[in-house]
Amino acid sequence: MKKKNKEAAPGTVPGLFGDIPAAPPPAKKSGLLAFSYSKMSLYEECPLKYKFKYIDKIKEEPKFYFAFGNSIHTALEFLYSVKAPPFPSLEELLEAFRTDWNRKSYLEKGYRTQQKADRAYEDGRKMLTNYYAHNRASFKPPFLVEYSTDVEVDGLLVRTISDRIEYLGSGEIEIIDYKTGKNVKRQPLQLYMYQKISELDPRLKEKIAETYGERVSSVKVRQMQYYHVPTLEKHKFERADDKEIGAFWERVLGVAEAIKGIKFDPTPAEQACAWCDYKSLCPHFFGGHPPPPEALPASTEKIEALVDRYGRLKERMEELQAQLDEVGESLGSSAKDGSEYAGSQYTAQIKKRSKWEFKNREGVIKVLRDFDLYQKALTLTLSGISTVLDSPDLTDEARKKLLELAVKKTATDIKVVKKEGLI
Numbered sequence: 001m002k003k004k005n006k007e008a009a010p011g012t013v014p015g016l017f018g019d020i021p022a023a024p025p026p027a028k029k030s031g032l033l034a035f036s037y038s039k040m041s042l043y044e045e046c047p048l049k050y051k052f053k054y055i056d057k058i059k060e061e062p063k064f065y066f067a068f069g070n071s072i073h074t075a076l077e078f079l080y081s082v083k084a085p086p087f088p089s090l091e092e093l094l095e096a097f098r099t100d101w102n103r104k105s106y107l108e109k110g111y112r113t114q115q116k117a118d119r120a121y122e123d124g125r126k127m128l129t130n131y132y133a134h135n136r137a138s139f140k141p142p143f144l145v146e147y148s149t150d151v152e153v154d155g156l157l158v159r160t161i162s163d164r165i166e167y168l169g170s171g172e173i174e175i176i177d178y179k180t181g182k183n184v185k186r187q188p189l190q191l192y193m194y195q196k197i198s199e200l201d202p203r204l205k206e207k208i209a210e211t212y213g214e215r216v217s218s219v220k221v222r223q224m225q226y227y228h229v230p231t232l233e234k235h236k237f238e239r240a241d242d243k244e245i246g247a248f249w250e251r252v253l254g255v256a257e258a259i260k261g262i263k264f265d266p267t268p269a270e271q272a273c274a275w276c277d278y279k280s281l282c283p284h285f286f287g288g289h290p291p292p293p294e295a296l297p298a299s300t301e302k303i304e305a306l307v308d309r310y311g312r313l314k315e316r317m318e319e320l321q322a323q324l325d326e327v328g329e330s331l332g333s334s335a336k337d338g339s340e341y342a343g344s345q346y347t348a349q350i351k352k353r354s355k356w357e358f359k360n361r362e363g364v365i366k367v368l369r370d371f372d373l374y375q376k377a378l379t380l381t382l383s384g385i386s387t388v389l390d391s392p393d394l395t396d397e398a399r400k401k402l403l404e405l406a407v408k409k410t411a412t413d414i415k416v417v418k419k420e421g422l423i
């Protein structure tokens, strides 16, 4: 359950060392607050998390499930973007998927290893192949695909993006939302948002007139459908009644008011905080450090909880290490030796040095033995062997044999310092 923390003073938000002046109000277009279902759900999860993401614009770590879902959506958008048959072939659909998938590296997509990303890619191909086979007999050009609209209502500019909209005649529509996760959970608020905004959207009436030559006085959502692509199952929901929509809209306005009023107090909760990318910035998460043992709630003292916690931290560490290596490599290859570079928050000093790499361990051992150098190496580590190589009394022949097994590489040492005045 969420618990509420102490409130910051008016006009301020919690900072690491106490309350700090609030950031300017969120970006607005023509005085309107830009709003959406995902913004609302994030604010309700934790207002401070909302602030980090949408106001401070601090990017979250990439999430592999978003990357996977996006590529499936892009492929289906390609499939249905035809005004008249024929539809793209299965090969063309899979090519659209491949092209989108390859736009980002596995790390940029949020996978921890290339193998995991490759497996997901194969899953995506199978999913689309099954989808194509299952639906090809009923393919027909839809009314709208990936329809994005911004509707002004009650001081908000609300954005919805509908994966597909079908026109049912007499001003009635069906909205289809593709789901690619493990299972489908009914998200009433998302459905309400679709219904409310679609029925207020003046462009939909124009599009019906353009496409079907029918002038309608209003648009009504007859039903909404979650299409679960992995299982090919359709989950249909009838339109919500006015009472449900009314209560939902009150809730939307309440969230919007709080955002406009710069209310960003954190609401820590076990689940939300466990998966929050902003922990290191969050003053309510033990100043960005893991909680001291005595601060752990009784339940987490159990060995099972510690095991899970350890596993999660280890996974995260491996993920971060892989990203650090990749970024370090890119920085090393672009930067000049002995230079200093400044970003907006950090400065980095670059030093390059040569290093030897030995791939054939057995071969190295043999050369060391043949030339009676095994003891000199002390340890069979890179530095031990490099010591032998640098030794002045090494014979030319032994050096030659060792160098035949060595590859010279450039290593980059990067020293980063945070700029003064930044916390």
Ligand code: SF4
Pocket (backbone or CB within 6 Å): 046, 047, 048, 049, 266, 267, 268, 269, 272, 273, 276, 277, 278, 279, 282, 283, 284, 285
């Ligand atoms: S760590 Fe928890 S309290 Fe802090 S911003 Fe994230 S979700 Fe909110």
